[in-house]
Amino acid sequence: GAGVSQTPSNKVTEKGKYVELRCDPISGHTALYWYRQSLGQGPEFLIYFQGTGAADDSGLPNDRFFAVRPEGSVSTLKIQRTERGDSAVYLCASSEQGGQPQHFGDGTRLSIL
Amino acid sequence: SQQGEEDPQALSIQEGENATMNCSYKTSINNLQWYRQNSGRGLVHLILIRSNEREKHSGRLRVTLDTSKKSSSLLITASRAADTASYFCATVSSGGSYIPTFGRGTSLIVHP
Numbered sequence: 001g002a003g004v005s006q007t008p009s010n011k012v013t014e015k016g017k018y019v020e021l022r023c024d025p026i027s028g029h030t031a032l033y034w035y036r037q038s039l040g041q042g043p044e045f046l047i048y049f050q051g052t053g054a055a056d057d058s059g060l061p062n063d064r065f066f067a068v069r070p071e072g073s074v075s076t077l078k079i080q081r082t083e084r085g086d087s088a089v090y091l092c093a094s095s096e097q098g099g100q101p102q103h104f105g106d107g108t109r110l111s112i113l
Numbered sequence: 114s115q116q117g118e119e120d121p122q123a124l125s126i127q128e129g130e131n132a133t134m135n136c137s138y139k140t141s142i143n144n145l146q147w148y149r150q151n152s153g154r155g156l157v158h159l160i161l162i163r164s165n166e167r168e169k170h171s172g173r174l175r176v177t178l179d180t181s182k183k184s185s186s187l188l189i190t191a192s193r194a195a196d197t198a199s200y201f202c203a204t205v206s207s208g209g210s211y212i213p214t215f216g217r218g219t220s221l222i223v224h225p
Contacts, residue, residue: 004155031211042201042215043156056212091155098211101146104155 002026006092006105014113015084021077021108025094033102034067034077035091043091049075050098082112119202119219127224132189134219136202137182143207145178147187149198150218156201159187164207194225 005024013019025032030051035043045059049069057067064082069075079086089109093102120135136145144163148156160176162169162185169176175188189196199220203213 033212035215040217042217045212045214048212050211056210059212093156099143099205099213101158101161102148102156102213103158104148106153106155 004092004094004103004105006090006108008108009106010109010111012111012113013082015082017082017112019079019082019110021079021090021092021110023075023077023092023094023105025073025075025092026103027073029094029096029103030072031095031098031100032069032075033093033095034075035093037089037091037107046077046090048098055098079110082110084112086110087112119200119216121219122217123220123222125222125224126192128192128194130192130223132192132196132221132223134187134200134221136185136187136216138185138202138204139183140204141207142180143205145185146203146205146213147174147176147185148201148203148215150201151198159200189221192221192223194223197221197223 007022032049034046037043047067048056052072064080067077089107091107093104095102118137146161147159150156160171162176162178173190178185199218201215201218203215205213
């Protein structure tokens with residue numbers, strides 16, 4: 001079956017713009033995670049959804065970052081007033097249940113000029 | 114903050130040799146997971162080992178867990194050039210959080 005799909009694969013935008021990153025998880029997976037990965041680092045946790053609700057958003061760096069999962073499937077990570085420091089690869093992962101093996105998408109490479 | 118710390122940061126070996134990577138962590142865990150990541154791709158799950166398990170095997174992979182030392186190791190036997198990738202450990206704490214926390218990874222290069 002289909003894996004986790006993330007769109008776009010690349011996004012280049014100017015400082016101050018608004019961006020939306022989309023994640024289509026594996027069908028039936030209730031847990032969905034967003035991570036941010038910088039070069040040479042491991043994934044850094046941003047937010048975890050269990051179903052439609054954000055079970056843990058403690059990793060969001062500030063209030064410019066927001067994520068939704070309105071129907072418990074597709075999720076969108078939204079970044080307002082982007083800054084150059086937001087440049088990174090944004091990874092989405094899903095799992096059948098929280099804490100179980102995760103299936104990752106290939107990420108969105110975000111570049112803020 | 115990152116809980117797991119992989120060692121070494123980089124490893125370069127010849128095809129056919131074994132590769133060993135270590136992961137140390139700080140808090141009590143429910144399970145520990147190993148992932149691999151090829152350049153420009155997402156992470157792929159390799160093995161999950163639970164806190165009450167000491168060793169697991171999957172093909173050429175062998176994972177050990179020593180909870181008294183808060184450490185785990187990943188052994189890849191008879192390595193192949195296709196094993197070239199970054200390898201990460203991720204810990205899920207026993208405190209009820211379902212957030213896997215990743216280390217910085219080990220970059221493995223296998224020369225043909």
